[in-house]
Amino acid sequence: MSKLFAIRMDHLTFLENRPIKKNISILPIPLDIGSENEGMDSAPKYLLKFGLKEALMSAGFNVTVLPEIVARKKRLWGEGKTKNTLDAISKVAKSTIEVVRQEVSSGNNVLTLGGDHAISIGSIAGASEALKGNLGVIWIDAHADLNTLETSLSGNVHGMVTSTLLGLGGESLTSLVKTNIKKENILYIGLKDIDQAEIDFIREHKLTTVTMFDIMVNGFPSVIKQVEKIQNRVKNLWISLDVDSIDEEFAPASAMATTGGLTYREVSNLLTFIGKTSNVIGADIVELTPNKDLNAKTAKLCIESAASMFGSKHNWYDEYMSAFTK
Numbered sequence: 001m002s003k004l005f006a007i008r009m010d011h012l013t014f015l016e017n018r019p020i021k022k023n024i025s026i027l028p029i030p031l032d033i034g035s036e037n038e039g040m041d042s043a044p045k046y047l048l049k050f051g052l053k054e055a056l057m058s059a060g061f062n063v064t065v066l067p068e069i070v071a072r073k074k075r076l077w078g079e080g081k082t083k084n085t086l087d088a089i090s091k092v093a094k095s096t097i098e099v100v101r102q103e104v105s106s107g108n109n110v111l112t113l114g115g116d117h118a119i120s121i122g123s124i125a126g127a128s129e130a131l132k133g134n135l136g137v138i139w140i141d142a143h144a145d146l147n148t149l150e151t152s153l154s155g156n157v158h159g160m161v162t163s164t165l166l167g168l169g170g171e172s173l174t175s176l177v178k179t180n181i182k183k184e185n186i187l188y189i190g191l192k193d194i195d196q197a198e199i200d201f202i203r204e205h206k207l208t209t210v211t212m213f214d215i216m217v218n219g220f221p222s223v224i225k226q227v228e229k230i231q232n233r234v235k236n237l238w239i240s241l242d243v244d245s246i247d248e249e250f251a252p253a254s255a256m257a258t259t260g261g262l263t264y265r266e267v268s269n270l271l272t273f274i275g276k277t278s279n280v281i282g283a284d285i286v287e288l289t290p291n292k293d294l295n296a297k298t299a300k301l302c303i304e305s306a307a308s309m310f311g312s313k314h315n316w317y318d319e320y321m322s323a324f325t326k
């Protein structure tokens with residue numbers, strides 16, 4: 001049990017939405033060329049339209065929406081595609097690093113909105129730089145995103161993000177990350193669809209993983225145990241939430257939506273636990289694909305998740321009750 005957890009709470013704390021003094025800077029990053037799936041570039045606007053800022057404010061945070069990172073939107077094809085894509089993604093990563101480093105250095109928390117998962121190269125590298133490496137990463141994803149330019153079958157950069165952050169893989173990407181994330185400071189939760197090269201990589205580098213199978217066999221306590229281990233090693237945490245970690249029944253608007261992922265109950269309690277017991281310095285919400293959403297179901301889940309990740313709460317019940325308190 002982590003210290004924080006032992007000192008200040010019983011489990012009812014998880015149901016409270018006490019105002020927390022936190023400044024959250026929302027950083028929209030409409031990048032979608034790290035993936036072959038289209039439509040993720042509209043996700044930041046989509047979440048803001050559905051009230052992300054207002055929800056975070058009513059959860060008690062001070063919220064600023066930063067100007068969006070300029071990302072090349074046009075698809076890159078033909079000869080030189082890989083190089084041009086890498087150049088464009090590097091550019092996005094560099095500007096993201098700059099913004100996130102400054103925000104974190106001045107004591108703000110950052111919520112980045114993808115875009116595809118390639119945005120996390122910049123967000124996490126920027127935070128790690130600002131915190132001089134005292135940063136753990138909780139990577140909630142159906143995929144490990146651990147390929148490198150050498151091992152990737154698809155060539156898509158959104159599948160190479162964690163290897164890049166660890167400083168492993170081709171120089172064109174790893175050179176962007178000045179302060180690598182240490183291998184023991186990354187925790188995967190929700191893995192289920194991964195390549196053999198990634199499995200080999202995980203074994204070789206002894207990365208910590210909680211797969212969907214682990215969750216089924218060992219249940220929630222095993223997840224909590226791993227989160228507490230990382231809390232004890234580092235002062236600050238970054239949550240990288242890929243919406244494809246959540247079952248398509250609850251999050252249909254994901255580029256790679258599938259069955260067999262985390263349920264609503266699992267993901268909401270997991271994020272609440274992390275948010276309430278850790279110093280979450282920043283988070284990414286990625287791979288959201290608005291044109292696949294059904295009745296804004298995924299948008300609502302992402303907005304609720306954002307409030308939970310930073311240690312407060314804002315769900316349908318709070319909205320319902322707010323009508324009586326106004």
Ligand SMILES: [Mn+2]
Nearest residue numbers: 117141145242
């Ligand atoms: Mn991912």
